[in-house]
Amino acid sequence: MSYTLIHKSNSSKARLGKLYTQHGIVKTPVFMPVGTQGTVKTQMFRDIFDCGVQMLCMNAYHLYLRPGLETINKAGGLHKFIGIDKPILVDSGGFQVFSLSKIRKVEDDGVTFGSHIDGSYHKFTPELVSEIQNTLAPDIKMVFDECVAWPSTYAEAERSVKHTTLWAKRCKQLNSGGMLFGIIQGSSYTDLRKRACYELLDIGFDGYAIGGISCGEPKSISYECVQSIIDELPEDKPRYVMGVGTPEDIVEYVKMGIDMFDCVIPTREGRTGRAYTSEGLLVIKNAIYKQDFTPLDPNCDCYACQNHSRSFIRHLFQAGELLGPVLLTLHNIHFYIKLMEKIRENIDKS
Ligand SMILES: [Zn+2]
Numbered sequence: 001m002s003y004t005l006i007h008k009s010n011s012s013k014a015r016l017g018k019l020y021t022q023h024g025i026v027k028t029p030v031f032m033p034v035g036t037q038g039t040v041k042t043q044m045f046r047d048i049f050d051c052g053v054q055m056l057c058m059n060a061y062h063l064y065l066r067p068g069l070e071t072i073n074k075a076g077g078l079h080k081f082i083g084i085d086k087p088i089l090v091d092s093g094g095f096q097v098f099s100l101s102k103i104r105k106v107e108d109d110g111v112t113f114g115s116h117i118d119g120s121y122h123k124f125t126p127e128l129v130s131e132i133q134n135t136l137a138p139d140i141k142m143v144f145d146e147c148v149a150w151p152s153t154y155a156e157a158e159r160s161v162k163h164t165t166l167w168a169k170r171c172k173q174l175n176s177g178g179m180l181f182g183i184i185q186g187s188s189y190t191d192l193r194k195r196a197c198y199e200l201l202d203i204g205f206d207g208y209a210i211g212g213i214s215c216g217e218p219k220s221i222s223y224e225c226v227q228s229i230i231d232e233l234p235e236d237k238p239r240y241v242m243g244v245g246t247p248e249d250i251v252e253y254v255k256m257g258i259d260m261f262d263c264v265i266p267t268r269e270g271r272t273g274r275a276y277t278s279e280g281l282l283v284i285k286n287a288i289y290k291q292d293f294t295p296l297d298p299n300c301d302c303y304a305c306q307n308h309s310r311s312f313i314r315h316l317f318q319a320g321e322l323l324g325p326v327l328l329t330l331h332n333i334h335f336y337i338k339l340m341e342k343i344r345e346n347i348d349k350s
Contacts, residue, residue, distance in 0.1 A: 001020055001021055001022060001139070001178065001179050001206070002019075002020050002206075003017055003018070003019050003020070003028075003206070003207065003236065003237055003238045004017060004018045004020070004236075005017045005235055005236060006018060007347065007348060009347050009350040010350055011350045012254075012255040012256075012350070013230065013255060013256055013257035014029070014254050014255050014257065014343075014347045014350070015028070015029075015235075015257055015259060015347070016028065016029075016344060016347045016348060017238065017259055019055075019087075019238060021055075021087040021139035021140070021179070022087075022139050022178070023079065023085055023086050023087045023088070023139055024054075024086060024087055026054045026055050026087055027054065027344060028238060028259040028260060028344075029250075029254045029258065029259050029260070029261070029340060029343055029344065029347075030054055030055055030259065030260055030261070030340060031250065031261045031262070031263075031336045031337065031339070031340045032053075032054075032055045032056055032057040032089060032260065032261065032262040033048060033053055033056060033057070033262075033266065033267060033333055033336075034056075034057050034058075034059075034262055034263065034264045034267065035056045035057065035058045035088075036058065036059050036062050036264075037062055037063075037066070038058060038062075038063060038078070038081065038082045039082070040056065040267060040329075040333075041267050041271060041325075041329065042267070042270070042271060042322070042325045042326045042329045043267075043326070043329055043330060043333070045082075045083070045084050045086075047303065047330055048330070048333055049084075049086060051302060051303075051330065051333060051334045051337055052334075052337040052338075052341065053086075053333065053337060054086070054087065055086065055087040055088065055089060055139075056084075056086065056087070056088050056089070057088075057089050057090075057091065057262035058078065058088055058089070058090050058091070058136075058138065059090065059091050059093065059096060060090050060091060060092050060093040060129060060132045060133060060136065060142075061091075061092075061093030061096035061097060061100070061124075062093075062096065063078070063090075063132070063136060064093065064122075064132050065115050065116075065117055065122075066117060067081075069131070069132060069135050072135055072136060073135050077135070077136060077137040078090070078136040078137060078138055079137070079138075087139040087140070088138040088139055088140075089138060089139065089140040089141075089142070089260075089262070090133060090136050090138040090140070090141055090142065091142045091242070091262075092129050092133070092141070092142040092143060092144045092145060092171075092183075093124055093129060093132075093144070094124075094142075094144055094145035094146060094147050094164075094183070094211070095145075095147045095211065095242070095243070097111050097113045097124055097147075098146070098147040098148070098149070099147075100116040101113035101114050101115065101116055102114050102116070102119070106146060106159075106163070108163065108166065109125055110123050110124050110125030110126070110128070110144075110167075111123065111124050111146070124144060125144075125167075126143075126144045126166075126167040126168075126170035126171050126174070127170065127174065129143075129144035129167075129171065130144075130170070130171050130174035130175065131174075133171075133175070134174070134175070134176040134177075137176075137177075137178065138178065139178060139179065140178065140179045140180075140181060140206075140207070141171075141175065141178055141179065141180050141181070142180075142181050142183060142209060143164075143167060143168040143171040143172070143180060143181065143182055143183055143205075144167045144168075144171055145160075145163075145164040145167065145168070145183040145185055145211055146159070146160040146163040146164050146167075146185065147160065147185065147211055147212050147215070148160045148185070148187055148212065148215075149215060149216075150187060150188065150212070150215040150216045150217040150221075151187075151188070151217070152187045152188075154189060154192075156187070157185070157186055157187035157188075157189050157192050158189075158192055160185045160186075160187070160212075161185050161186050161192050161195060161196045161199075164183060164185045164196065165196065165199040165200065165203075168182050168183070168199075168200055168203055168205075169203050172203055172204075172205070179206035179207060180205055180206055181205055181206060181207040181208060181209050181238075181240060182200035182203065182205035182207075182208055182209065183200075183209045183210075183211040183242070184196045184197050184200060184208060184209065184210050184211065184229060185211050185212050186212070186225070187212055188217060188221045188224075188225060190224065190225065190228035190229075193225055193228050193229050194228060194229055194232065197229045197232050197233070198232070201232070201233075201234070205237070206237065206238075207237050207238040207239070207240060207260075208233050208234075208237060208238075208239055208240070209239075209240040209241070209242050209260075210225065210226055210229070210239070210240070210241050210242065210258075211242050212225075213225065213226070213241055213242065213243060213244060214242075214243040214244055214245060214263075219249070222244075223252065223256070226241060226253060226256055226258065227256060230256050230257050230258075233257075238259045238260055239257060239258050239259050239260070240258070240259065240260035240261070240262075241253050241258045241260070241261060242262065243262065243263060244261050244262075244263055245261065245263055245265065246265060247276065247335075247336070247339055250339065250340075250343075251343065254343055254347075265332075266329070266332035266333050266335065266336045267329050267332065267333065269281075269328075269332055270325060270328040270329030270330070270331065270332040270333075271325040271328070271329060273285050273317050273324070273325075273328060274328075275296045275297070275328055275331055275332060275335075276331075276332050276335040276336070277296060277297035277299075277300070277335070278297055278298075278299040278300070279297070282296060282297075282310075284296075284310065284313055284314050284317055284324075284328065285314060285317055285318070286314075289310040289311060289314045290311060290314060291311055292309065292310040292311050292314075293309040293310070293311050294309060294310060295308070295309060295310070296310060296313065296328075296331050297331070297335070300331065300334065300335065300338075302330060302331050302334035302335075303327075303330060304327040304328070304330055304331040304334075305331060308327060313327055313328065
């Protein structure tokens, strides 16, 4: 399991690469749809893999709380439990502990939180997160990190870097196999971002992620954080900006030299009736589409656009039919996958 850098653009820092995983080769830059509960909401795996999805992003926090480790262990790991044989990356739960749980206490050895499902208390430590990751056995595991809110004080951000480095070291010692990525924190303080980066490089990981982006900060700050460390990262390892983003953001980060992305945008927007098209964002519930018998996007060759009209899909949403979110989500995932293909073609030519 490794990463190979294939080509560097002459006009930006964009890179083409290949990630070799236990479940196949992934061409980068890559976008990973999010499958929080072990499923990409509304979609059959077959349909999204048919439209070119290479890899999925799942979550240790959610799968630990439900269905729980015992069930996944008995099934023989995450791939067997959900019934797919494609590459999966599993985030550690550091972000979910921070964003979903109501009560939490951060200590040097881990984070105590109340489950968002039933309020029960749990303590995530690097030891427990490593056990969860080793049981799920995905292709790529993320270390347990401490994510902080934006804005954070310098002291808070510094503490999160200290914990994240400490826990990253422990996760590396406990990793039973598969690729393990470090996560660079540091909020909007570029000196802390650099420190976090050097400390993780010292430990040595199979890839480097930049966390704490898309936490409500202005875009100029997110870009500055990534730019402050991108040249410090080794060329022969994949770089991943977590939780990004809109198509425009992805294009910007690719130009900065980022290889991997995950985000709920295409699936969440699909469920709420918003379609990404070559002509901009389309809100399907708008009355102007009532008798519009053209496809969502005339330039799209996804199943929804090849077979159905805006009028029919609007009707599905108006009637509360499940097929509406299914078709729009599939179209949005297809849009993101085609965007990444186009990006890779352009890098190859530049
Ligand atoms: Zn389409």
